[in-house]
Amino acid sequence: MSSPDPAVLARLREIVGAENVLTSPEDTIPYGFDGTAALKGPVGVVVHPGSTQEISEVVKLAAARGLAIVTRGSGTGLSGGSVPSTGCIVLCLTRLDKILSVDAANLTVRAQCGVITAAIDAAANKHGLFYPPDPGSMKISTIGGNVAENSGGLRGLKYGVTRDYVMGLEVVLPDGRIAHFGNACVKDVAGYSMKDLFIGSEGTLGIITEVLLKVLPRPAARRTMLASYDRMEDAAQTVSDIIAAKIIPCTLEFLDRMTIGCVEDYAKIGLPRDCEALLLMETDGHPAAVAEEAEQMLALARARGARDVRVARDDAEALQLASARRSAFSALARVRPTTILEDVTVPRDKLAEMVAFVAEVAKKHNLLVGTFGHMGDGNLHPTFLTDERNTEEMARVHEALEDIVTKTLALGGTITGEHGVGLAKKAWLRRQVGENSHDLMREIKRAWDPQNLLNPGKIFD
Amino acid sequence: MKPSLKLLDYSILQQCMHCGMCLPACPTYVATNKERHSPRGRISLMRAVADDELKLSPAFADEMSYCLGCLACQTACPAGVDYSNLLETARAEVQSAGLNQTFTSRFWRAVTIRGLFMRPRLLRFVGRMLWLYQRLGLQTAFRKIGLTKLLPQDLRRLEPQCPTVATKFSPQLIRPVETPTNKQHRVALLTGCVQDLVFADINRDTADVLLANGCEVHTPPVQPCCGSLHAHNGEADAAKTLAKRMIDLFPPSQFDAIITNSGGCGNHLRHYSALLADDSVYAPLAKLWDSKLRDIHEWMMEHGCRAPRTGLGDLTVTYHDSCHLTHGQKVTKQPRDLLKLIPGLKLVELPEANWCCGSAGIYNITQPEQSEQLLVRKIGHVIGTGASVLATANPGCHLQIARGLRQAGSPISLLQPVTLLARAYRAEKMTESMTA
Numbered sequence: 001m002s003s004p005d006p007a008v009l010a011r012l013r014e015i016v017g018a019e020n021v022l023t024s025p026e027d028t029i030p031y032g033f034d035g036t037a038a039l040k041g042p043v044g045v046v047v048h049p050g051s052t053q054e055i056s057e058v059v060k061l062a063a064a065r066g067l068a069i070v071t072r073g074s075g076t077g078l079s080g081g082s083v084p085s086t087g088c089i090v091l092c093l094t095r096l097d098k099i100l101s102v103d104a105a106n107l108t109v110r111a112q113c114g115v116i117t118a119a120i121d122a123a124a125n126k127h128g129l130f131y132p133p134d135p136g137s138m139k140i141s142t143i144g145g146n147v148a149e150n151s152g153g154l155r156g157l158k159y160g161v162t163r164d165y166v167m168g169l170e171v172v173l174p175d176g177r178i179a180h181f182g183n184a185c186v187k188d189v190a191g192y193s194m195k196d197l198f199i200g201s202e203g204t205l206g207i208i209t210e211v212l213l214k215v216l217p218r219p220a221a222r223r224t225m226l227a228s229y230d231r232m233e234d235a236a237q238t239v240s241d242i243i244a245a246k247i248i249p250c251t252l253e254f255l256d257r258m259t260i261g262c263v264e265d266y267a268k269i270g271l272p273r274d275c276e277a278l279l280l281m282e283t284d285g286h287p288a289a290v291a292e293e294a295e296q297m298l299a300l301a302r303a304r305g306a307r308d309v310r311v312a313r314d315d316a317e318a319l320q321l322a323s324a325r326r327s328a329f330s331a332l333a334r335v336r337p338t339t340i341l342e343d344v345t346v347p348r349d350k351l352a353e354m355v356a357f358v359a360e361v362a363k364k365h366n367l368l369v370g371t372f373g374h375m376g377d378g379n380l381h382p383t384f385l386t387d388e389r390n391t392e393e394m395a396r397v398h399e400a401l402e403d404i405v406t407k408t409l410a411l412g413g414t415i416t417g418e419h420g421v422g423l424a425k426k427a428w429l430r431r432q433v434g435e436n437s438h439d440l441m442r443e444i445k446r447a448w449d450p451q452n453l454l455n456p457g458k459i460f461d
Numbered sequence: 462m463k464p465s466l467k468l469l470d471y472s473i474l475q476q477c478m479h480c481g482m483c484l485p486a487c488p489t490y491v492a493t494n495k496e497r498h499s500p501r502g503r504i505s506l507m508r509a510v511a512d513d514e515l516k517l518s519p520a521f522a523d524e525m526s527y528c529l530g531c532l533a534c535q536t537a538c539p540a541g542v543d544y545s546n547l548l549e550t551a552r553a554e555v556q557s558a559g560l561n562q563t564f565t566s567r568f569w570r571a572v573t574i575r576g577l578f579m580r581p582r583l584l585r586f587v588g589r590m591l592w593l594y595q596r597l598g599l600q601t602a603f604r605k606i607g608l609t610k611l612l613p614q615d616l617r618r619l620e621p622q623c624p625t626v627a628t629k630f631s632p633q634l635i636r637p638v639e640t641p642t643n644k645q646h647r648v649a650l651l652t653g654c655v656q657d658l659v660f661a662d663i664n665r666d667t668a669d670v671l672l673a674n675g676c677e678v679h680t681p682p683v684q685p686c687c688g689s690l691h692a693h694n695g696e697a698d699a700a701k702t703l704a705k706r707m708i709d710l711f712p713p714s715q716f717d718a719i720i721t722n723s724g725g726c727g728n729h730l731r732h733y734s735a736l737l738a739d740d741s742v743y744a745p746l747a748k749l750w751d752s753k754l755r756d757i758h759e760w761m762m763e764h765g766c767r768a769p770r771t772g773l774g775d776l777t778v779t780y781h782d783s784c785h786l787t788h789g790q791k792v793t794k795q796p797r798d799l800l801k802l803i804p805g806l807k808l809v810e811l812p813e814a815n816w817c818c819g820s821a822g823i824y825n826i827t828q829p830e831q832s833e834q835l836l837v838r839k840i841g842h843v844i845g846t847g848a849s850v851l852a853t854a855n856p857g858c859h860l861q862i863a864r865g866l867r868q869a870g871s872p873i874s875l876l877q878p879v880t881l882l883a884r885a886y887r888a889e890k891m892t893e894s895m896t897a
Contacts, residue, residue, distance in 0.1 A: 024520060025515055026506060032505065035480045
């Protein structure tokens with residue numbers, strides 16, 4: 001864990017203040033990882049800047065010295081995107097945590113990159129507004145990290161993902177210049193849509209320091225329902241039936257038996273442990289429409305053989321169910337020491353086939369798997385429960401992942417629906433996007449950041 | 462064998478998948494935004510020690526001491542990481558490595574943890590002396606003429622925080638055995654250390670509530686410390702000795718329940734089986750002990766606590782969760798339900814009710830700055846509720862928050878749920894004897 005040379009440290013302290021430069025192992029070791037299992041990197045120095053200007057100065061210093069920068073927010077990423085690389089400066093942006101404005105006339109929120117995702121929605125809520133993207137870690141993830149990873153969440157089917165809400169960005173470029181892209185106009189076709197290049201760029205093209213987000217009027221009503229099934233296919237078929245009935249619910253989440261058990265162990269809210277699939281459904285909007293849609297969804301679930309169907313009594317219970325679902329990934333970690341989470345996504349009508357395939361693969365390689373995810377948008381999270389210290393078992397996990405990726409691509413899917421490529425999925429990116437597209441991405445990165453300073457080694461080598 | 466992170470079952474460390482769900486629940490992370498002050502950050506340091514990537518250092522010791530041990534992270538953790546076990550092991554290792562020990566810290570540890578809290582009679586004697594000092598007006602006099610300035614610096618800082626010692630201790634208030642007319646259960650009542658010296662009246666209230674609900678109450682006059690203070694501060698051997706003394710004094714097979722009314726003690730008391738797992742004689746007894754151990758609110762609600770027929774007038778009450786009662790023992794609903802039994806009592810929810818008040822055992826002594834910040838945050842919320850009474854169920858929280866309310870000049874009174882219930886039963890008796 002080589003610390004940068006003293007002159008660099010001295011300059012960093014000058015820029016951000018000595019108390020915001022961390023170098024002792026006790027201070028830096030906790031920045032060696034993000035939320036991704038079994039990945040960690042060496043940390044020499046962690047810098048906590050307090051403003052865009054300071055970030056720009058840090059980047060200029062790094063560029064002059066040829067030092068890499070790995071940016072992070074709260075470090076909850078799930079593809080190793082903010083795992084540090086050797087000799088880098090870890091740039092932690094949690095101090096930039098101000099909501100700058102909520103504009104009810106233009107339906108926008110302007111915020112610094114370190115604002116917690118849930119705080120954006122809470123601020124919008126005070127004005128009767130709504131920020132829909134709700135990644136599992138929204139209580140701690142930062143909005144800058146969400147934009148950099150183009151995070152999804154439970155409401156993707158109806159409301160889309162983070163990209164659909166970004167109207168403008170302030171970005172520090174690899175040479176330290178500060179650039180602004182986009183604005184509060186709904187219509188804007190002036191030049192390339194540069195903001196879109198940064199959304200989901202995983203910290204490789206620039207450092208996002210401020211965001212201008214679109215918000216919506218808050219839905220007046222919401223209803224949450226839970227259906228349990230003896231067969232996963234029936235749950236998947238219910239989802240197809242709902243869509244075919246021209247209903248677009250905001251949430252259609254599923255949990256398999258293994259995941260249900262783990263979530264119930266944690267949340268203790270009375271989920272049925274003996275069913276094969278649970279479907280969490282939510283519809284929101286005008287009260288009359290919500291009431292009608294909820295009735296239809298319940299009827300469709302029953303018609304497909306749901307064993308039990310229930311409606312959340314009140315907001316508190318609805319929140320409890322959604323929170324339980326959000327805890328699924330971490331709750332699965334109860335079973336074995338290491339939890340390898342995947343994020344493959346297939347066209348919606350192929351989801352049941354994919355879930356069945358995952359179960360087969362686990363059986364074939366003699367592995368424990370829990371699968372949950374977003375049935376409404378085809379995004380599933382097969383999660384292998386294993387032990388990173390068991391090399392033989394880990395080898396089988398990797399074989400299983402290969403099988404899953406191959407099948408996903410054969411079904412016209414993607415290796416990652418919402419977690420990003422980072423380190424965890426870069427081996428498969430070329431296979432998915434093809435040679436020309438992969439080359440073009442790398443050419444853009446090279447042209448933009450010729451010294452390869454920003455988050456090197458992520459997405460591709 | 463000394464506890465150490467290296468000898469600890471590695472899967473306990475691995476259980477943490479560093480997802481970050483604990484971060485927003487951790488008071489020290491929220492206050493500082495630094496990963497090392499978060500649960501997953503501390504676990505990563507512990508793992509680095511276990512993996513030989515980090516040496517035990519004063520900074521590591523500092524970090525383990527900076528943790529409140531409030532266990533809010535355990536409530537937040539979907540993966541079920543046993544943080545309490547990790548923290549106690551790390552602290553014990555720091556302790557046996559002799560890190561961060563100054564002459565004074567060693568002296569005070571010897572006097573308090575290894576001395577007073579191992580000897581209940583001596584502790585009461587010192588308590589009585591302190592009472593005399595306070596009662597005879599010496600405290601006020603010493604403060605006035607500045608004599609307290611002669612105290613060593615550590616004591617000088619703590620002197621104003623010193624709680625007022627009770628006039629009567631538990632044995633003077635509670636007979637060794639008290640039997641109700643409608644006896645249904647036989648229970649043991651643990652009187653605690655701080656609880657006994659400062660809040661013996663709350664022990665009396667607890668006994669009254671039990672008696673009013675058909676429990677025969679056994680309260681031996683001299684009881685050992687439960688050992689939680691020792692376990693939380695890296696003194697595992699002393700904790701084991703005390704646990705055995707406790708089991709000897711209260712053979713678990715003789716009681717339907719062993720009752721504690723202190724959140725912090727309770728969380729330690731109900732884990733004797735883990736503490737004594739390696740002891741062939743005591744392990745089975747400890748297992749039985751754990752199954753009998755109940756927090757007072759838990760026990761009352763489990764057996765259909767009787768609602769008093771008379772209330773205490775119109776009373777707006779809010780409730781603060783003691784960390785170890787809520788995050789450790791997971792007793793959150795019962796104290797609230799118990800309060801709601803009292804006619805005329807309106808319970809309003811306290812924002813951040815389960816956020817640590819900064820008392821955290823001896824944290825307010827070891828980390829005064831952070832402790833004070835948490836106290837100020839807590840008091841702001843309490844005053845904001847508009848309640849006239851704050852109820853809480855742990856002596857540490859009680860002392861800390863009462864001090865905060867005094868500092869803020871607030872008229873809100875601080876009572877424990879059992880006290881309110883006991884008063885309602887007394888009011889009921891009074892009303893009914895007057896009308897009879």
